[in-house]
Amino acid sequence: MYPQIFSAAKDVDRAFLIILGFSVFILVVVTIAMLWFLWRYNVKRSPVAADIRGNFWAEVIWTVLPTIIVLGLFWTGWSSFKAMRTIPDGAMEVLVEGRMWSWKFTYANGKTSQELYAPVDTPLRLKLSSRDVIHSFYVPAMRVKWDLVPGMDTEVWIQSDTVGEYDIFCAEYCGLKHADMITLLKVLPAEDFQAWLDGSAETEGDEILRGLALMEEYGCFDCHTMDGTDDVAPPLNGIAGKERLIILPDGAKRTIKADSHYIKTSIMDPGAELVDGWDDEMPPYEGDLSDEDANVIVNYLLGKDESGKPFKALEHPGLHFAKVEGCLKCHTTDGTTTGRAPSFKGLYGSTITVRKDNKEKMLTADEEYIRQSIKHSTKWVAEGYVDSMPPYDDLNEETIEGLISFIKSLGGKD
């Protein structure tokens, strides 16, 4: 059995052991009685069956005794159930969203993650909801299993007295990749948890997302793309190590390699090292962007985390959204198909056949169609697929824009 790390779960184990122990005891008693009757009332030993009618005490015993036993078993179950269902006041709230086929955890400060982080010795109130079909939130180490039913808000609570990592499963068959709905409950010391929540201790994915979020916040993508195409400014993907011909304020030209110093100067004081061929249009971010945030962006553009460890080469910002929102559980980005959903590659601008009820029509996958498909406000379903995509109508505009531009960057069929 998993270790006992949750006080309320200890009662569950106790109820389980009492009921199991009692069942084994009854099994043994009944088996012994049966064997004894076989031997004692064998036709050789008692050729004539006794005809017994009515026995007050026997009837009292077989009515009262089982009633007591059943009530006792009920009590052990009930008391553990009550402990699991009584959520302590002031428990930390986390929203748990189940969707085909991943989990999303949202904390009070708006931070989201795909693994459930929790501080040790702190009760968590988990508010469960489902985006699409019925899922079941199952944490064996907590002895907690509760259904997520679309349209119905439910909650459970957990608390761990030990730091560690524990499995989380979906325990309700929810379609093809149901088995992929595995993630971790990561119980951290309180300070580490706070640091994680405030975003200063980073995992690879978070670091990428922070750089990305900052760039979005400061409007960098209004002028720069991340997919190699020119906008009013040079694209920023793959900038690390690129040779740049720059113009210094005195008009002199120089060729340099884009390192962290250059990138930071380009952000804080763009006029100081202007890229040849581009206008001096970028606003200086000196004084606006804090030094720390600027470093996060620089690292993001260099493809390194804070400690200088490289993370996978810079990708299109929308790809991160696609990963975080779970789109890639069903869609691929390389033109292959999982059979579950059309690939994003080559989707943009392609002609596709969609159907609704028995009607069928051809249309071009333009921006608007992609946007509606994501929000799921069309009930038109791509030919050859079933309508298994969950609606994403609560994504914010930036995320949707990012997803659309990512799908566009993967090109059209023509």
Ligand SMILES: [Cu+2]
């Ligand atoms: Cu599920």
